[in-house]
Amino acid sequence: MATIAVLGAGKIGEALLSGLLHGGRSPGDLLFTERHPERAAELESAYGVTGVTVAEAARRADLLVVAVKPQDIDPVLAELAQALRPSSLVVSLCAGLPTALFERTLPEGTPVVRVMPNTPMLVGEAMSAVSPGSHADAEHVRQVTDLLSCVGKVVEVPESQQDAVTALSGSGPAYFFYLVEAMIDAGILLGLPRAVAEQLIVQSAVGAATMLAEGAGHPVLLREAVTSPAGTTINAIRELEKHGVRAALLAAIEAARDRSVELGRAHEDSERA
């Protein structure tokens, strides 16, 4: 079985480690790197996976998943460039960073696959989009798709769409959590106990998501089915429209896309400086 190293075991790195273990990978096939020793000790005891340096991960792993913040990429790439084996596959989960950045820094010909996952990976329900860099072939994409299929669904998109994907599904869970939080607040406003409001809204979210995932119908039709003539729902919809919620979502997701583009450009600027 191939050895997989997760470089940067924060929120998404830990979700991946945990998901791969749940998906049947053995702890002996996994490595991780973490710059904070207390965090490394915590992960070793929680998952039985070994923490190593980036250089050791580069020497031992067949597939290396980079999961540090985009702003922390430089030292990781510098260490990888020194020790990477010629046959290794590098997978980046970093928002905004193009595969070309990795290809410029890593040994000539290193295959790189860019991925945008999301945190529902923790519960095996990630949505991940994969894009091959210029030295990655269909077999590399297949390897990464197989890996991520253990922790959710996977689509392949051209790299030119990754900033949009980042804004939509990478950040997407945050928008749903934000809505849920606001709807629970509405329950409090209406005088419900918090625990009851939480249960009502979380189960409504689970039910609505299950209907969508099971193909119960187009979202417009599903919403129409809840919206009775002269009923309650249409009053709420009128308020949502009056407050420009649809336009706010379009603008919000566009702003997230712009930030993803900016993260890639900021890196190019710092390379030139």
Ligand SMILES: NC(=O)C1=CN([C@@H]2O[C@H](COP(=O)(O)OP(=O)(O)OC[C@H]3O[C@@H](n4cnc5c(N)ncnc54)[C@H](O)[C@@H]3O)[C@@H](O)[C@H]2O)C=CC1
């Ligand atoms: N959090 C999310 O929902 C998503 C995050 N991403 C991407 O995943 C990457 C990680 O994000 P998070 O997990 O949220 O960040 P995080 O800050 O929780 O985790 C990053 C981890 O990398 C470690 N690290 C940094 N430099 C290191 C080094 N030189 N050696 C070893 N460890 C090092 C940090 O100590 C930290 O634990 C980012 O590039 C982000 O754009 C992608 C999709 C979703």
Ligand SMILES: O=C(O)[C@@H]1CCC=N1
């Ligand atoms: O907010 C961020 O930058 C990361 C990337 C996508 C989700 N979280």
